[in-house]
Amino acid sequence: MRRFRYFPPLTALLLLAACREAKVVSYRVPKEQDPTLPGMTAASADSPTPAGMPPAGGPAMADTAVPTAAGPGLTWIAPANWRVKPASAMRKGSYAVPGEGGAEADLSITAFPGDVGGELANVNRWRGQVQLPPLGEGDLAGAVSTLSQNGLQLTVVDFASAQDTGSKRILGAIVPFADGTWFFKLTGPDRLVAGEKPAFLAFLKTVKPVTPP
Amino acid sequence: MNGLFRQFHDLFVSLKLTVTLLVLSIILIFWATLAQIDLGIWGVHQKFFHSFFVLENFPGTEIPVPVFPGGYFIGGLLLLNLICAHLSRFRLGWKKAGIWLTHTGLILLLIGELLSGLWQEDYDLTLDNGETKNYSENERDNEVAIVDATDPQFDDVVAIPEQLIANRETVQHPKLPFRVVPRLYYPNAALQMRRDAPDAPPSPATQGMGAQIVATPIPLTSKEDERNLPAAFIELIAPEGSLGTWLVSPELPMPQHFSYGGREWKIVMRFERRYLPFSLTLVKFSHDIYPGTDIPKNFSSRVRISAPGTPGREVLIYMNNPMRAGGLTFYQKSFVPTAEVGSERTTILQVVRNPSWLMPYIACSLMALGLVLQFGLHLAAFARRRRAGSAFSPRESPAKS
Numbered sequence: 001m002r003r004f005r006y007f008p009p010l011t012a013l014l015l016l017a018a019c020r021e022a023k024v025v026s027y028r029v030p031k032e033q034d035p036t037l038p039g040m041t042a043a044s045a046d047s048p049t050p051a052g053m054p055p056a057g058g059p060a061m062a063d064t065a066v067p068t069a070a071g072p073g074l075t076w077i078a079p080a081n082w083r084v085k086p087a088s089a090m091r092k093g094s095y096a097v098p099g100e101g102g103a104e105a106d107l108s109i110t111a112f113p114g115d116v117g118g119e120l121a122n123v124n125r126w127r128g129q130v131q132l133p134p135l136g137e138g139d140l141a142g143a144v145s146t147l148s149q150n151g152l153q154l155t156v157v158d159f160a161s162a163q164d165t166g167s168k169r170i171l172g173a174i175v176p177f178a179d180g181t182w183f184f185k186l187t188g189p190d191r192l193v194a195g196e197k198p199a200f201l202a203f204l205k206t207v208k209p210v211t212p213p
Numbered sequence: 214m215n216g217l218f219r220q221f222h223d224l225f226v227s228l229k230l231t232v233t234l235l236v237l238s239i240i241l242i243f244w245a246t247l248a249q250i251d252l253g254i255w256g257v258h259q260k261f262f263h264s265f266f267v268l269e270n271f272p273g274t275e276i277p278v279p280v281f282p283g284g285y286f287i288g289g290l291l292l293l294n295l296i297c298a299h300l301s302r303f304r305l306g307w308k309k310a311g312i313w314l315t316h317t318g319l320i321l322l323l324i325g326e327l328l329s330g331l332w333q334e335d336y337d338l339t340l341d342n343g344e345t346k347n348y349s350e351n352e353r354d355n356e357v358a359i360v361d362a363t364d365p366q367f368d369d370v371v372a373i374p375e376q377l378i379a380n381r382e383t384v385q386h387p388k389l390p391f392r393v394v395p396r397l398y399y400p401n402a403a404l405q406m407r408r409d410a411p412d413a414p415p416s417p418a419t420q421g422m423g424a425q426i427v428a429t430p431i432p433l434t435s436k437e438d439e440r441n442l443p444a445a446f447i448e449l450i451a452p453e454g455s456l457g458t459w460l461v462s463p464e465l466p467m468p469q470h471f472s473y474g475g476r477e478w479k480i481v482m483r484f485e486r487r488y489l490p491f492s493l494t495l496v497k498f499s500h501d502i503y504p505g506t507d508i509p510k511n512f513s514s515r516v517r518i519s520a521p522g523t524p525g526r527e528v529l530i531y532m533n534n535p536m537r538a539g540g541l542t543f544y545q546k547s548f549v550p551t552a553e554v555g556s557e558r559t560t561i562l563q564v565v566r567n568p569s570w571l572m573p574y575i576a577c578s579l580m581a582l583g584l585v586l587q588f589g590l591h592l593a594a595f596a597r598r599r600r601a602g603s604a605f606s607p608r609e610s611p612a613k614s
Contacts, residue, residue, distance in 0.1 A: 022374040022376035022377055023374070024371060024372065024373050024374070024377065024384055024386055025371075025372050026369070026370060026371045026372070026386065026388050027369075027370055027372075027488065028367050028368070028369050028370070029347070029348075029367060029368050029370060029488060030347075030366070030367055030368075031362075031364070031365065031366055031367055031368055032368055034467055034468055034479075075405050075406075076406075077404055077405070077406060077422075077426060077464065077465065078406065079422065079467065080421070080422035080425060141556035142556075145341075145558065145559075146549060146550070147549070148549050148550060153550075198467070199467060202465075202466045202467040205464075205466055206404070206464055206465070
């Protein structure tokens with residue numbers, strides 16, 4: 001139709017008016033640290049352990065042989081400086097995290113069926129491993145942080161022992177997935193693990209369900 | 214009236230055009246509603262409403278062809294139609310003041326929507342209790358940031374939009390002593406450690422952590438609760454030769470460090486950032502519930518806004534009560550849920566820059582005023598005629614209004 005002959009130039013004009021050009025930009029910002037994830041609670045490192053308080057759970061519990069979770073799995077990307085250690089029957093993944101002067105921290109990834117006693121029991125188990133008193137149900141929310149990503153809900157903890165010499169720190173994440181629970185635990189010398197915290201948090205961000213083939 | 218003007222006039226004042234456009238709008242909205250199942254709300258906005266034409270790939274090819282007028286096209290023509298018909302049909306006068314105001318309001322509303330579509334920028338600002346940030350992030354778009362981190366006080370950042378990486382455009386920026394050459398780009402990719410995929414082909418990456426990782430392209434997603442995570446292999450080429458190829462992806466949030474020319478550099482692909490002229494600290498996020506229930510009562514974020522050289526102030530942002538500062542509006546958008554309701558500590562604020570944000574308010578005020586005036590004038594005329602009629606014959610029916 002003749003009367004529609006002016007549509008194309010009109011449309012072209014409107015299209016041009018709407019174009020947003022992608023441009024390279026440059027700017028100066030105050031010094032930034034490499035990213036960490038939100039939601040971390042400071043460790044209760046300076047809270048003293050009451051005399052005679054037995055550690056809750058304890059290493060023995062962590063070493064108890066239990067069946068690992070089967071079924072769908074999680075995948076992750078570890079930082080380049082973490083050294084892959086041989087996997088074991090218990091561990092889904094195992095890394096050595098090197099530090100200064102030959103110090104080394106251990107990153108373990110384990111998975112178990114069910115909820116393994118629940119979040120509080122597992123948090124207290126880790127607290128016991130660094131000689132911290134167990135938490136009550138009401139204290140749990142303030143001592144952990146939660147991350148939601150890739151369809152997963154991660155409960156993240158950062159606990160350091162109160163001892164001055166040879167102090168130990170645990171960075172951990174508890175991840176309910178499918179019918180099981182996955183544990184990501186970085187444990188080692190306080191200073192080394194604290195320094196590795198940004199890398200651990202970034203590492204957690206890469207955790208996601210295995211994409212079905 | 215010459216022929217050209219007459220053609221424009223006849224076309225744009227035509228009521229047929231109005232009806233045609235309204236029918237097309239109905240079809241567009243219906244189609245877009247169905248398409249939302251696959252595309253999600255954001256994808257539908259872009260494909261159907263913030264576009265001049267709805268594009269579909271020609272069968273069997275990747276060539277997009279227009280198949281239906283989009284929101285901008287229909288809205289733009291409706292606007293033109295409304296203005297032309299109005300100018301052509303209505304004359305200025307007190308009796309028509311209400312119609313004039315109502316139509317002007319409608320025209321402003323349409324223009325405002327167009328300008329919002331063109332100018333509005335949406336970003337997110339995620340803050341944990343006690344955390345301070347001076348930038349917001351766009352979780353839909355990414356950028357490759359190359360940072361000169363040599364100075365202990367500040368970082369010099371060159372940010373390259375994902376679109377340029379996708380177009381494989383070589384970037385030579387005055388602040389970079391090397392060229393940035395995108396070698397490979399996947400709009401959505403799955404990354405996995407090479408040990409988990411021993412049969413994967415060798416990585417194009419020669420530097421950083423890319424050599425240990427296998428990047429596999431996967432189909433694009435438009436679902437509400439998913440996002441595309443692109444990956445790119447970027448080669449940096451200095452005058453004396455290649456510095457290497459890095460794998461970058463928002464899935465690798467830790468910047469990869471390297472040295473060149475006596476300076477320390479970082480390269481990372483991240484959510485596109487928009488720096489703010491001030492910083493925001495989350496003092497406290499609150500998720501209030503009705504006592505004894507898990508029913509939400511209120512979501513609010515108490516933030517401290519501080520700019521260099523100012524004392525700073527605290528502002529409470531809650532639903533329907535945004536904070537406006539520096540040409541930006543901060544809405545309470547969402548939060549990161551925790552296992553226990555009420556113990557959340559991470560807020561997500563929506564940061565909107567919309568230079569035309571006032572237009573809908575002005576438009577709606579004008580339309581309301583116009584309608585009140587129009588109905589008021591009619592009512593007054595009706596009452597006057599009724600009074601006049603009843604003076605002669607109480608049984609006579611009222612005059613036509």
